[in-house]
Amino acid sequence: MGFGMGLGTGLRGLNAARFAMQVIGQNVSNANTPGYTRQRVLLGTTFPITLQTGMHLGTGVQIDAVQRILDGRLQARIRTQNGLFGYADTDFRRLSEIEGVFGEPGQGGLSGMLNGFFTQVDKLRSDAGSRALRGGLLQASKNLTGGFNLLADRFDTLKNDTINEVQGYLKEVNSLAKEIATLNTQITTLESNGNQANELRDRRETAIQGLSALMETQALERKNGSLDILAGGYLLVSGGSASTLRAAKNSENLTQIYIGNTTSTISPKEGKIAALLNSEKESLPGITSRLDTLARKLALETNRIHTTGMPKSGPFTSLLAENPIVDGDGDKQFSDELLAFGQFPFDVAKGSLYISVSDLETGDLERTEISIDPKSMTLGDLASEISKISHLNASVDPTGRLRILSDSGYGFDFSKRLDSNPNSAKTFGSQHATIGGTVSGPFDLSSLPADFQISVDGGSATTISLTASDFKVPSSVSAKELAAVINSKFSSASLSATAVVVGNNISITATSSGTTSSLLLTDGTNTPLSTIGLLSGSTVNGRSDTVAVSISGTFAGEENGFYRFVPEGDGDIGVTDGLKVAVYDKEGTKVASLDVGSNYSFGDKLEVGNGVEIAFGPGTISKTNGDQIALDTLSDPDTSDLLVGLGLNIFFTGSKASDIGVSERLEGDPDLISAGFTQAAGDSQNLALLANLRTKNFEELSGGGLENYYADIASDVGFETKKAKELLKSQDALLGFLQTQRESISGVNIDEEMVDLVRFQQAFQASSRFINVVSQMTESLIQLGR
Structure with missing residues (x-):
């Protein structure tokens, strides 16, 4: 063996130790860098030489690779958990916003407004003729309908904001997908030349983790080191190519994610985007639907009572419907439209309508029953039937509204009042034969x-x-x-x-x-x-x-x-x-x-x-x-809901949370509130029926009352919010556990690195001494040769 060979062995040891310490330095300096994966040097022996004696002699150490320390399965679990956490986080945020909109408990919430409405009904019952109390009831009613309108508007705003939020997240998705595709190209290029791309792989994994929080992500690695990314079940990244995603409203006015400029769609199940889409499709419509049900039932039941009552002024001499019929056939004629297809706020059913005509001087009353079949009766037919009643004339105005007029000296109403003089026709013990x-x-x-x-x-x-x-x-x-x-x-x-x-x-x-x-x-x-x-x-x-x-x-x-x-x-x-x-x-x-x-x-x-x-x-x-x-x-003078549908003497207009309101007719004259069955100043029988709505249960409201139904809506939202918060805590804890596991494997432990640093420092020093010894021996041999 030559001494030169010994110097080579020492130099290789020196370089290996120096390189290892550089990797340790890289680890230490990135100990707090998010997404950094600890690296370690893999050392191996160099190819030995064969001596003349046939023996093999090692030639030192070589650097085989710089390895990233990670658990691939754990990385995949973290990606999945990122999606679950992202969904839970966004879901809790959106539910918290919804809960905030309700503003319960408190006087500013709808529960307080419902209470205020029924409180004013009770107050007016005690003095039905009081104009001040009538005004108080109207104000409480306007507050209540305004509360419905505000809730509907805010929930509609949240629903409409979904597409803006999704578009913002999709910008991140497209940016991350493009970054992953670029990194794929850089990694494959670098590694194809025999180099390692550890830092680039870390950057790519960080991008994938960010993507997985937005929508569920699956990574499939190719042999060349490139990763294909499935996002929401769609191949978002393929090698160095990345698709783009966009958001737009579909035919159902819901946010839909489309692939590029195509009509192909994806529907993510996890991640922040999925939570927003679910809230838009399920949570918000579910709440607004229940609010609409409540508003509809309140308006329907109140109007059923009010339309069959009598105002303070007594029987009507003129009445105009507030709800026009729709010109379904487009012929600009309204009289020929069937009641069944009138598109009124409330459907007209088959039943009967009782109209009472009174002689305003004598009080004599004549009541007529009109049979209503909305599938065969047009608005014009109805007007004709009413006009057949003595002293009444009905017509359809140019806007499609029914107008009823009485002859001078006569009035009409739809009250259930009893005829105080049933012998006005003189058929019982009569002076007429x-x-x-x-x-x-x-x-x-x-x-x-x-x-x-x-x-x-x-x-x-x-x-x-x-x-x-x-x-x-x-x-x-x-x-x-x-x-x-x-x-x-x-x-x-x-x-x-x-x-x-x-x-x-x-x-x-x-x-x-x-x-x-x-x-x-x-x-x-x-x-x-x-x-x-x-x-x-x-x-x-x-x-x-x-x-x-x-x-x-x-x-x-x-x-x-x-x-x-x-x-x-x-x-x-x-x-x-x-x-x-x-x-x-x-x-x-x-x-x-x-x-x-x-x-x-x-x-x-x-x-x-x-x-x-x-x-x-x-x-x-x-x-x-x-x-x-x-x-x-009469228990119900209008079993067909014709009065409610057409809007004759109604209290509330509209039939949804977004459009319920108080009749402008009543706002203009509080005396038109139908407090009783008669015009007597103290008659509050109709108000008593209104007050009973507070404790009455309805099948449409899950068998409960108006206030209980709303309380259920608010409490359900509170329960869902609490449940979402608990789920978020659970998902956060699991994500934290997985990240802790990753840190224990892939994270940098300063103490361990210091131990390795000392070890390689000693190896470096030993290699240096070895080189010195070999150098001295070589010098001595040279001197001997002189």
Whole structure:
């Protein structure tokens, strides 16, 4: 072996130790650098030489590689956890924003406004005529609707801000993807030449970790050291190429992520972007939908009550709907539009509407039922049906709104009030000669033609003929239809008599009055009088005066109907022993028998049932002649929701949290608030129904009440926020644990590095001494050779 070989061995040892110490210095200087991976030098022996003796002699040490110390599986877990943490962090932030919007608990929250609304309703109940308290209710209502509007607006803003936030994050995604692609190129170029790219790999891993926080990321390494990146299930980076992502609204007005300028989309499941997209698609719409449900139910139930009440001023003389019908066929005509497709805030259903027309001077009331079938009835049809009612005229204005007007001296309403004078038609103990039918409709008049004769006030008999063409369905003729046909026949014959509907029965009265008033009916072909139950062949005279009948109380039943009052004998009220009046309901069932005989005192109230009381004045009543009166008993005057749909006498406008408001009509005149069923100053019956909404439960509100439903919304948001916070803490702890594990493997431990530094320093010193010794030996040999 030559001494030169010994110097080479020493120099290689010296260089290896020096290089190792440089790597240690690199580690120490980057101990606090984020994403830095600790490196270590891998040393190996150089190729030995073979001596003449055949023995092998080592030639020293060489540097095989500078290795990054890492756990690939752990790195992948951290990427996954970054996505989970990013999702949890953004989800908690967004839920915290939502919780802040509610502002609960507190007077500024919607719960306080709901409480304020019902508090003002209760205050007005105590003094229904107070204009100041009416103003207080309107102000509380405006505060409440404003609260709904504000919540809807803020949630809409949060929803609309989603695309801006996503676009901001996508800029980061595209920037990181481009950086990863560039680093891929640099790494493959460097490593293909036999060099190492540890620092570039660290930078690339840092970029991938940043990307994984935004959307779930999977890295696939190629043999050449390049990494392909799957983000959101899409190949975002392939070698040195990177795709770009963009955000835009889709057809459902939701933020969608598109690949480049294509229509291809991706839907990330983890990361900050996924949390924002989920909030926009699920969380925010879920909350706004529940708020809309609450606002809709509040408006619907309040309007159902208010539309069927009466304002302080009494019955209406003019009323304009607030909700126009939509011109669905585009012909610029509104009268031909079906109610079912009117696009009103609330749907019109099949049912009945009761309209009461009052003589404003006498208070006499006539109530008419209109059958509503929205699938076959147009707005023009409705106007025509209303116009058929005496003293009313309805039309459709140029904007598609229904307008109702009454004749001078008359008013109309939709109240459930009881008719205080049900004998205004004078069909019970009347001064007008009257014959009442004992058979209830619908009537089977299929045996037509038929006829009967009528003689009024002793005049000559007039024959009234009924034919099949007079009726829609002769085998099932309602009392209303029959009365209309008979009155038409009477009018054509110039007869001074009128057919009156009494419940489902018919009464015929003479126009004349007093004891000289007389009426004689005689059955004819196919006996129509027998079918109707009208007395035939006996002359009936009027009385000197009509029996006064008064009604009091409030109907407390649950279904619409009527009570029909029929004498059970002939005699004088308060005089004839055992004289009674039977009470029948709509189905013809006898529900009461009222004693009006010799023990009855005029004006005494007799209990009928369901909160209704009746009192009689003096006079003669007759079962034989068919004396009868009917009293409408209404639980719901509008079972079709027509008034609510069209917006006739409504309290709240709109049907969603974003558009609910207080009717401008009421704001302009607080006296138009329908506090009661009548115009009496102290009548607060309608307000009592409004107050009951506070404790009433509704199936649409998950079986709860208005306030409880809102409390559930707010508490659910609070619960979800708390749950999101706990999840965030859990994900943060797990991410921290994984990062701690990484630090224990890939992080720089200063103490360990110092130990290695001392070790390689000693190796350096040893190599230096070895070189010195070899140099001295070489010098000595040279001197010997001289």
